[in-house]
Amino acid sequence: MPDIAMLSDAPVSWRRDLLQFRRYVDPLMSIITSQDTQTPFTIGVYGDWGSGKTTLLEMVDQRLAERHAEEFVRVHFNPWVHRREPEMLLPLLNALHNTVSADPKHRFTEMVKKLGVITMNLAADELLKKLNLGAVSVEKIGKLAQQYAEMRGQIDSQTGRLREALQEQADHLAKENRKIVFFVDDLDRCGPDQIIDLLESIKLFLDLRNVFVVIALSKDVVDRGVSVRYEAFKFPATVHIGDDYLDKMIQLPVHLYPLGPAEVGRFIRESGPGKLAQQHVAILEQTVTPNPRKIKRVLNLLRLTEAIIDATPRLADLHTDLIARLVVLRVQSPDLYAEVARLPTLLHAIELVHQHKLKYPPDWHDRFGEQADRLRELSDVYTTKYDFLALLFAKSAFAASADELSVYLTMIGG
Structure with missing residues (x-):
């Protein structure tokens, strides 16, 4: 029997672009690489399940790697892999830390150190939240509570300075003619709360000069996430809070054209x-x-x-x-x-x-x-x-x- 060739669901290379994704890739490349594009800049790639959002992100990433490798630090983050995490900020920052740590030329040593301190403090915060006091005496509970309060103060202060610290690192890269591009995929496979947590973390901490974010989204899934998060506010049915929510964080919505x-x-x-x-x-x-x-x-x-x-x-x-x-x-x-x-x-x-x-x-x-x-x-x-x-x-x-x-x-x- 001759071999039976199957088609994989994995993203395809832009060199085998059977669905004409080049019509999106070339304009997006021009936007990201233009010296005149103002940052922060967030691109939302909108499409239904299976419509090719991941393929488009992969193609943009490939083109950047092949033609502008020295100009961009490309960070890939898949929130679905971290869906069991209590919140998305820590794994998002770990993705940035791991990317710069893996640089074969060791060009980001100082950035690696500073990101390491930030992520260690945030990780410590998560461990303290999970502290099991079941077998601890009343006296020890008091001491632990005091220690926790002191540590919380340090962590709150560190988190409050997080945006400033990240901006400092992005500016440092910009002086060397480099910018950061975050590629965020598979968001719509996460739970509603996690979707909104990540979107808010991106808005709060990655809305920075010299930083691009390219994020794949299913509009309907985000709408449901927003509705769940803000259900208590009882917005009228005529108020499209999902649209307003995304408009505040995405500067360029890219809707994948339906195939004919x-x-x-x-x-x-x-x-x-x-x-x-x-x-x-x-x-x-x-x-x-x-x-x-x-x-x-x-x-x-x-x-x-x-x-x-x-x-x-x-x-x-x-x-x-x-x-x-x-x-x-x-x-x-x-x-x-x-x-x-x-x-x-x-x-x-x-x-x-x-x-x-x-x-x-x-x-x-x-x-x-x-x-x-x-x-x-x-x-x-x-x-x-x-x-x-x-x-x-x-x-x-x-x-x-x-x-x-x-x-x-x-x-x-x-």
């Missing part, structure tokens, strides 16, 4: 999709959700299904256009696919609905008898839930293969 059928089709053709996908690009570009992650999942499942068919002679006569449609259904509406796996006649029913061949209740009973009411109920639910079904079933012919539907469904997984 042409972009989806080009991505499929140029990604080495395999014979099955190539045969049915027209179906796929119209029905696959225009989201890079979804496209890759559909293509991967099609490649695996193609290999199964090639290795099973009795499957050679299956209609490949139905296979392509079912793979799209499997990936994009797993709940509907599960219902279809239990009741394959549902495919026939939904097909007839979208082909306008079931108009009146008697039509359902004439076609499906005792199953009619259940099929109609399920059809009503899913027809309104998924917009892509109209295109998926407009020219399908599942009814003609009714006797073999269980074979199709079992092969694809159900």
Whole structure:
């Protein structure tokens, strides 16, 4: 059997830019590297789950590394990795500390020392908060409380000077013609409180001269985080506090354009999709959700299904256009696919609905008898839930293969 090439969900290099992210990368590079761009400057990259936000951040980072390595200190921070931390400021500063510590030329020795002191004090604060007093005497509790109060005073003072200290370090780098760029990704995978904690830490401590922040955001997730954090304030429904919140911290919102059928089709053709996908690009570009992650999942499942068919002679006569449609259904509406796996006649029913061949209740009973009411109920639910079904079933012919539907469904997984 020949090798089966799968598409990874990892960010792609700008050299293999199948979705034309260069249209964002080049302008963003120009903004970040321009001597006339005033700092602090925060760029928000907005997009849905799987839309390519991480890829865009990676491409900007790659270009900076290749063309402007000496001009920028590039700091990468993934808050989701630190989601179990009580707050995000310490791991955020640790990311900066680790980046400058790892410099092979040891150009940031003084900065490393100062950041080390700051992070040690903040870490001590977190340890004191977690102090277990369960087995400590009343007398010792009093002493520990006094020690804690003294330490808190020192830490509060240090935290109060944190912004000033960070600005001092950023200015020091600027004298050497270097600026700091923070890349913050996977924020929308964190809990609502953590999302707002990090955004507020960025605003409070990284809103500095000579500092850029490029942060990937899902607007809906941030809106929910803001609503949870400020629920007690009972803002009217007409007040869009999520918009106002982000407007105060992001100077440039970059919204990833939704992909159209042409972009989806080009991505499929140029990604080495395999014979099955190539045969049915027209179906796929119209029905696959225009989201890079979804496209890759559909293509991967099609490649695996193609290999199964090639290795099973009795499957050679299956209609490949139905296979392509079912793979799209499997990936994009797993709940509907599960219902279809239990009741394959549902495919026939939904097909007839979208082909306008079931108009009146008697039509359902004439076609499906005792199953009619259940099929109609399920059809009503899913027809309104998924917009892509109209295109998926407009020219399908599942009814003609009714006797073999269980074979199709079992092969694809159900």
